Structure formats: structure tokens, C-alpha cells
Amino acid sequence: MRVMSTKQAAFIRTLIAERNLDAGNERRVQILRDMHAAGQPIPSDAASILIGELLKAPRKAAAATAPALGTYHLPDGRIVRIVENREKTRRYGKVWDEDTESWEYLPGLGRLVQDLTPLTLAEAEAFGIRTGNCAICGRTLTRSDSIARGIGPVCASQF
Numbered sequence: 088m089r090v091m092s093t094k095q096a097a098f099i100r101t102l103i104a105e106r107n108l109d110a111g112n113e114r115r116v117q118i119l120r121d122m123h124a125a126g127q128p129i130p131s132d133a134a135s136i137l138i139g140e141l142l143k144a145p146r147k148a149a150a151a152t153a154p155a156l157g158t159y160h161l162p163d164g165r166i167v168r169i170v171e172n173r174e175k176t177r178r179y180g181k182v183w184d185e186d187t188e189s190w191e192y193l194p195g196l197g198r199l200v201q202d203l204t205p206l207t208l209a210e211a212e213a214f215g216i217r218t219g220n221c222a223i224c225g226r227t228l229t230r231s232d233s234i235a236r237g238i239g240p241v242c243a244s245q246f
Contacts, residue, residue, distance in 0.1 A: 091134035099134065102141035112140055154178075158211060158222045159203035166214055167193060167203060168225055181225070188218060190225055208246050212237035 103116060115137050122129050156178070159167045166183040168190060180193035193199075206214070211222040215237025219228055223242035228234045236243065 088128070089131040091129040091131050095131065095134040095138065098138060099141065102138065102144075105146055106141055106144040107147055108141075108144055112137075112144055115140060154200055154203055158206045158214075160206055160210070161199065161204075162202055166206070166222065167199075168222075169196075170225075183214075183218070183220075208238075208243075211242075211246065 099116075099119075106112075108116065119129055119133065119137065154169055156169050156171065159169065161167060168181045168183075169178055170181060171178055178196075180196040180199070181190035182193040183189075184191045206222060214220075214222040215228055216234075217237075219234065220226065221228055221233070221239045221242050223238065223246065226239065228237070228239060230240075233239045238246070
């Protein structure tokens with residue numbers, strides 16, 4: 088009898104993590120876990136059958152993705168900017184900290200995606216007037232017309 092390979096075991100773990108298991112697959116997985124816990128070798132054929140069944144199972148719903156680049160507010164009133172990292176491979180959030188008057192990293196953005204509401208132009212301008220920072224790009228407003236309006240000319244044209 089051939090025993091389950093490490094590649095089969097790794098593939099089964101991946102499939103379990105990404106698939107919705109029905110009662111039959113849950114039972115098959117539990118039998119193999121019980122065999123493993125008891126120190127019994129798991130036959131390669133049994134692993135192959137389980138892999139085939141898991142491949143038929145539907146995939147779990149995709150995780151929430153980061154929202155589009157932009158500025159949003161949370162239900163509690165905090166202002167959040169969604170920005171890209173330098174490599175432009177990931178997005179993350181920065182929240183405006185009223186105490187330090189600066190943008191701070193916002194951990195757990197994935198849990199907050201559903202609660203984000205885009206800022207209107209009027210809200211972005213009011214933020215800029217209050218803080219002296221452009222709500223869209225986060226830069227300090229330096230030109231007198233930008234300070235008066237609360238938003239920089241480039242960001243205003245893209246809004």
C-alpha cells in the first residue's frame with residue numbers, strides 16, 4: 088500500500104482552506120484526521136479520492152478587497168485615505184488623527200471596507216480648510232487659493 092505523499096497532504100490542506108465543504112466532505116476529512124491522529128498511515132488512493140471530491144466543491148466567497156483609491160469617512164466620523172504602497176502591489180488605509188494632525192496607518196482595513204463612504208467634494212474641501220491638508224492626496228496645502236478652497240488644483244480637477 089502506498090501512503091499519502093507530503094504533496095497530497097499539502098494540496099488537501101489548501102483545498103480545505105479554499106473550498107466550502109458539504110457534510111460528505113467534512114466526514115471524509117474527519118476520517119483522515121482521525122487516522123492521522125491514531126498514527127495510521129493514510130493510503131494514497133484515499134487521499135486521491137478526497138482531492139477529487141474537494142476539487143468538485145465550490146470555492147469560498149472571495150475576501151473583501153480594498154476599496155478604490157480615494158478618501159472616505161467611517162460611520163464614527165473619522166476620515167480615511169486609501170493609498171498604494173510604493174511598489175503599487177497593495178492598498179492600505181491611513182486615518183486622519185485629530186490629535187497629531189497627521190495621517191496614521193489604519194490596521195484591519197479589510198474589516199472596514201463595507202463601512203466606508205466616499206467623501207463628497209464639499210466634505211473634502213471642508214476637511215482641507217479645517218486641517219490645511221488636501222483630503223485627496225494628503226499633501227499640505229501651500230497656495231493661498233488652495234488653502235481657501237481646501238483642496239489642491241490637481242485633486243479638484245480629478246474629483
